[in-house]
Amino acid sequence: MTIVTRSNKPRPVYRPSMDLVPEVLAGNTLSISRMISRAEAGYAEASDALAEIYKHTGKAHIIGITGVPGAGKSTLVSSLIKALTADGHKVGVIAIDPSSPFSGGAILGDRVRMNDAAEATRAFVRSMATRGHLGGLARSTFQAVDVLDAAGYSPIIIETVGVGQDEVEIVTAAHTVVVLSAPGLGDDIQAIKAGILEIADVHAVSKADKPEAAATVSALQGMMALGPVRDNSAWNTPVLSVSSYSGERIQDLKDAIDRHWEHLKESQELAERQHNICRARVLGTAKHLFQQKFDQGIDGFDEQLQAVMHRNADPSVAALALLGWENERQGQ
């Protein structure tokens, strides 16, 4: 027996991205998901359409869920989708998993945990591979969020890849960051370290049905008791233990997320966060374009490289020369 292929499959037509825009705004699922793919692939043809879509964004509450691999992020997102859609929200989810550094392929397994979400017509769940981007997100995460925002989804949940201690990019992508900790993974020294634990607007401890959860909750509460991470905010970061398995306190988590959103809107902090998100996007894009230019090859690169190899120039002199910034060398 060999592989058998049907030959009479009709060939689909390529529809220009601009034609998809009104359908995206009207909430057509096929067009929304196609637009996200085109943003991910970086088609030049899609850039005008994405610019048009951007004009219709800024309405959604963006929630980031981050934590170590296996903490239970996908399972928690599934429970949250259930609670949020029950309240009548149209929920968007971008779930990010890592790409292979060798083949570029990826296994995107977040959907396996989202059984309840799969048939819900009020939820749009999209899996994204990092495609080489570091920091916990994929490069086109922001654009995917834009497309869902313009299509009327709110809140939009970004589930990061399983992160370590320092991947805090989510803080410049979301309005409300939930850091999910798994019980039994470390002592109170882990809790006072700098990095990911500092970025939480809401701390959640997963697997509340396990006995070790109480110790993790008290370690985090102990850390919070030492004082607020951000001095200029009146927000007190709550520490909640949740169990997606039993459904325990999922409602409390949802309420805490809602309260944070209300707090942002009432204070000056929402404007501040929007500012930070826009800043990160502009800088991130500029950095990426810069990198692309270098990857495509720029004049004089080989000469500068030779100079560095023969110890005639140091790497920072060479880099400044390539940028045409020779006179801006700072005292070193």
Add this chain to the structure above:
Amino acid sequence: MNMNMTTKDGEAAIAKTEAATPPTIRVLVAKLGLDGHDRGAKVVARILRDAGMEVIYTGLYKTPLQVVNAAIQEDVDVIGVSLLSGSHVPLFRELGRCIREQNADHIAIVAGGVIPEQDYASLMDCGVDVIIPQEARADLIVSTIRDMIAARGRI
């Protein structure tokens, strides 16, 4: 669907997609109905991952409608279904019906698992595009999918 596009617009648009990175093929690997054996599906998922594809796995016990909805939201090129339960004909018929009903028949359906040759014709009638028998070589599974997507072109 909006069909008021002229072929010329489409061609101009496709040209602007060529400079970008080569397309990443996305595949939804799914298990339909009451069939709890997913070792084969996971092995195929791994083979496709190692060939540079992005593979979304649905988990067990899905309905055809759930699979089609997931495939649309994920904008996959291919749905790969592994079935070993013997109920492949009714399940693929329902899958084919859902996919046409949702205007998503640009997505190719690949069937694998335990499928007797006598059922091949009925599966093709249901809308299955490729049938991969159990003993198929890994590299041929990959090249069959790649060739099919290359022949289809950008969408």
